[in-house]
Amino acid sequence: xxxxxxxxxxxxxxxxxxxxxxxxxxxxxxxxxxxxxxxxxxxxxxxxxxxxxxxxxxxxxxxxxxxxxxxxxxxxxxxxxxxxxxxxxxxxxxxxxxxxxxxxxxxxxxxxxxxxxxxxxxxxxxxxxxxxxxxxxxxxxxxxxxxxxxxxxxxx
Numbered sequence: 001x002x003x004x005x006x007x008x009x010x011x012x013x014x015x016x017x018x019x020x021x022x023x024x025x026x027x028x029x030x031x032x033x034x035x036x037x038x039x040x041x042x043x044x045x046x047x048x049x050x051x052x053x054x055x056x057x058x059x060x061x062x063x064x065x066x067x068x069x070x071x072x073x074x075x076x077x078x079x080x081x082x083x084x085x086x087x088x089x090x091x092x093x094x095x096x097x098x099x100x101x102x103x104x105x106x107x108x109x110x111x112x113x114x115x116x117x118x119x120x121x122x123x124x125x126x127x128x129x130x131x132x133x134x135x136x137x138x139x140x141x142x143x144x145x146x147x148x149x150x151x152x153x154x155x156x
Contacts, residue, residue, distance in 0.1 A: 029065070030072040037063075038076075042115055091144075091151065096134055098153055103130040103146055112143040 027039040039045050043058040054065045090101040103109060109130050111119045119142070124131040130146075137155050144151050 026076045028074045028076050029070050030074065031065075032069050032071055037065075040115055091153065093134075093153060098132045098134065098144075099126075100130045100132070100144070100146055102128050104128065108145070108147060110145045111137075112145065114141050114143065 025041045027041055027045075029037040029039065031037065039056055039058075039061065043060050045056050045058040045061060048055045048057075049067065052067050054067050054070055056063050056065075092099045092101070100109065105125065105128075109121075109123055109132075111121045111132065113119060119137065121132055121136060124133070132144075134155050139155055141152060141154050144153065
């Protein structure tokens with residue numbers, strides 16, 4: 001029994017980084033003219049092939065290519081710069097804003113999309129609280145880095 005548990009734990013430790021890494025992959029299409037097109041796989045694209053066309057659809061993308069134009073598919077790792085998601089920072093979400101509690105006046109607050117791209121935002125400081133207006137953000141999932149801590153919130 002202990003050997004099975006040890007083996008399972010070892011496999012989990014070895015496989016989890018590979019599974020987590022797959023979430024940061026980009027599909028790269030290499031075209032006949034030498035250019036490339038990137039498709040972020042976190043958007044869960046649906047790729048459809050017909051006799052002469054290739055269509056890619058997702059929540060953020062709707063494109064079509066001639067099959068003869070796409071010579072090669074490769075994958076590329078995306079470095080998001082986001083380390084770990086921890087929720088030790090207290091926050092409160094209201095209808096129109098997110099209030100992050102306990103943020104020092106000199107504290108750095110950065111907001112990222114799930115693909116690691118930083119979103120420029122304007123924060124309102126209220127003592128040790130930082131208030132982020134949701135009106136400036138589109139619907140989606142966001143990561144917020146506050147003094148080295150990272151947390152996730154959803155704007156409905």
